[in-house]
Amino acid sequence: MKPVNYITSFRKLILTEPISGSIELMPGINITNDPTIKAQWLTPQCRDAIGQIEAAHLERESNFVFGEFDTEDMHEMPPEASSSRSSDGSTFFSRMPGCSRIT
Secondary structure (H helix, E strand, O other), X not given: OOEEEEEEOOOOOOOOOOOOOOEEEEOOEEEEOOHHHHHHHOOHHHHHXXXXXXXXXXXXXXXXXXXXXXXXXXXXXXXXXXXXXXXXXXXXXXXXXXXXOOO
């Protein structure tokens, strides 16, 4: 069992009221706009891993989505859900206009 953490934001979602702590949207998926929680996740090590531009973006956003899941839970997912490759071997980015094929 190995825990995997993730952070992101929901595009075009604007939270106008402050959230003290966080709200669990569903198991393993939490949302907040609490600056204290953002700071707990956006550590110097995290910033090094994701880059300063992404970190600044996540700090600016009105919503911050985070959570943790266990890699053992991935065994229940169908292979196509746990891979960005489609059945023809292309990736998400290679199917986007202007992006080259990534192999």
